[in-house]
Amino acid sequence: MNWQILIEQQAGLAHIPAELRKQADCRSLDRSATLFHIGDLVQTVFSVISGEVRLVRRDMSGSEIVLQRSRGGFFAEASLGSARYHCDAVATEVSKVLCFPARQFRAALDDDADFRDAWLGHLAREVRKLRAQCERLNLRRADERIAHFIESEGTDGSITLNQPRKAWAAELGLTHEALYRALSQLQRNGRLSIQGQQLSLKKPS
Amino acid sequence: MNWQILIEQQAGLAHIPAELRKQADCRSLDRSATLFHIGDLVQTVFSVISGEVRLVRRDMSGSEIVLQRSRGGFFAEASLGSARYHCDAVATEVSKVLCFPARQFRAALDDDADFRDAWLGHLAREVRKLRAQCERLNLRRADERIAHFIESEGTDGSITLNQPRKAWAAELGLTHEALYRALSQLQRNGRLSIQGQQLSLKKPS
DNA sequence: GCATGCGTATGATCGCGATCACACGCCCTT
């Protein structure tokens, strides 16, 4: 297990204490493999390294309810608080998942103050980010969501995208077509300047 | 300060240790009063008792970017991790806010293991809930959002609403008109039964 | 060389939800 490389991919793993690292296990999942089932005992904490894993439930008509999609980072963290899972976890593509034994994870949180602070910070940042995303998704128009994203995730009205536009569109709750159109219209109106992955909102002159 | 009543209103306050309770201060806010400004030192942890408080930033064109709306519960928790605020907090109506000194709050988290567990649980549940809400808001159709809400927040395809429909519509990212129409169509199709505040999804026969 | 897949990008059409308008019942205050 090369933690150097893992930490480069995911900064959040940096604070995992050495003790706990030794207990970690990296599992490979095939497409549509199941990580855990509803009702299973919570014995593991997961972090998605690559691919995509979803938390899903089936509703009365048999269709899928997606509770969470993860393409990287800790996953189903909330389950640490409960004894059994309330949903299934399924990989939607070939994926790699880091697995920590839940007992030792909890113990490390109790014993290691640094790790605990890092974990509290992780959860708090996650909450902040998700709250902002919910506010963003409640905006109706595409250009409003774009402006909100740049203002809340960037600095001083500028941001450098770290993902393809298509993925960004999905994060904004838009189709890629709607995103492209809104971007070019914002450019035409002079409200936005685009240089590659660098987007900057402009003051209305 | 009557903690009995406060805890009834907000279960999350139950785990606050006695020591910290003594330090709490309840502040009343007028409409559009400011709780803190961008750049202020983080010296307080807030919980909204009544009314509504928003975290906002102003963008380049001067319009408001809402990062979070809170109508109850802890507020700007993520700021505990940083030294200064990155946004303003403004009351949108007459409100009451519980204020804890941040130093003592942090100290209590370090010293009191029960409080810490409760706080970790609180953050984790919040993350779970927000992730589900983001997934829900990414659904396009009103009936899909309704079904997703009932399945993810209720039990066995049933839920009892604890808020008026209008507020529910806002939480679903819909206008109340769209919600009413979707509800009556789901009823007509036999996919949903409604008795007052009790909603139940039905198996397609 | 060619085929395949994917991100990027733009045009045309359609459908759903937003918006505007209106009505009713209920609670509260005066």
Place this chain on the structure above:
DNA sequence: AAGGGCGTGTGATCGCGATCATACGCATGC
């Protein structure tokens, strides 16, 4: 009793984004 405010509904219209279609550039693989 009168009036206002608010939640609850329903009807009509409109606009924006979804959807379908198409095209191009650029990788990768055979």
